[in-house]
Amino acid sequence: MTYITEPFQYDFFGRALVVALLIGVLAGALGPFVLVRKMAYIGQGMSQSILGGVALGVTYGLDMYIGAVLAAAASAALIHFVRSRGLSVDTAIGIVASTMFAAGVAIISSSRDRRLNTTNLLFGNILGVRTSDIILVAVVFVVAMSLLFFYYKPILAVTHNASVAAAHGVNVKLVEALFSLLLTMLVVTALQVLGVLLVAATLIIPAATSMMSFGSFRHIVIGSMVLGFVFSAIGLFVSFHRNIASGPAIVLVGATVFVLNLATTSNSRRGLGARA
């Protein structure tokens, strides 16, 4: 029992737990879409790209989140530009994300600003969660979940087959823009707890675990949200008691459950994720 109650003696833990749970549920909700769209690499690329923006934002007195949003927008524009020159999307993401990540590390390593702690930015830090972070994450959570609630059917239709969805009257461009916006909102707000390197894992692991257990997409999304919640909660307690960064703790808890599920699930239920 002490294992559960002890962390709450510290104010920062309650704040971190609220943020981690909200992020876990949101990542769980978006994860199945990311997985079947084969966009895991985009999530990884986008999260790496924002490091440069965060570093610049903090160095020049801007808010960390504003720097992250600007970097995410810049990375999306640069990826689009590189793709327009005939390179494949994975090459474009690889080049843009790696370059912006390298720029971020370069700025951080040359800066003497104490707020720029490489380990915290890369892997998350629950000690750094402020009340203002909770408010921001809560607002983003409500907006993102509302958008997902109201646009669930069009997003799913476009994810399954964009041509068919367009033929049947779905505004594909709007849905694609909306989904990119949701992904950006998640990546930016997850920064504090998960760090830039592990956001993609929280999108993928709950979704992949749920996908092995359910056949209906609706059940997969609900299962993934529940798993995102549970992994975040357990991960944060592990992080506190084992004194390890919160991002890796959450991801390792999820990975353990995924492996156990993998070992106990029959072959016929695996390998379901694919996009038309």
Place this chain on the structure above:
Amino acid sequence: MIRLDNIGFSYGEGEVLYDIDFSIGPGEMAGIIGPSGSGKTTLLRILLGELRPTSGARTSPGGRTISVGYVPQLEPAERNFPLTVEEMVLLGSAASSTRRPWFGRRERNVAFGVMDRLGIAGLASRRLNALSGGQFQRALIARSLMSNPELLLLDEPTSGIDLGTRQSVLELLDELRADGYAVVLTTHDLNWVASHLPRIVCLNRRIIADGPPLDVLNEEVVAETFGARMQVLVHNGRPVVIDP
């Protein structure tokens, strides 16, 4: 119902289609045949409204919007998507449905009515990757019918399915045609079209011939469409193309 007048289409410099005159009305069914690169899919996408012709006009009576149901080619990725049959069929009404993330009783009743008619109601809770090729094809058609279309467009509905399934798909399409749907499909399966459809359109960037198979399928038309000379015989009142 829908009419293409002197349509042309090009991607940049290359002209894909030119001088296309085509129309289809309620209760009619046509099969578009032609070799790879002949513009079949482009023509289908123009009928669909997805592509805007670079010349000519796509019109409908009174300029009203025609509701279209689209059945794409069978693709493994689409079939491996983690959806149940019912979920996929319901997605056909995603654009007109409420903003709630679940479908209402009325929509589910419509979906079950469509699935029942297509003989797949018993598979509603089955995952797509557990269906046979024919069952999956029927599920795709069921989804296209959810938007209550006037025009049904099918891209290569006979590819990737066995002979028995082809026959049942054709019977189903013929029933839909008899119910007043306009049906247009593309295929590279010349003899299947020649022996089963009431109307064929031979396409190779322009329409070489358009009409009942027996009237339009001869060695000259086949040679001009496919760029290869093939013998055309008549068997039981239907043309048969002998692939050398």
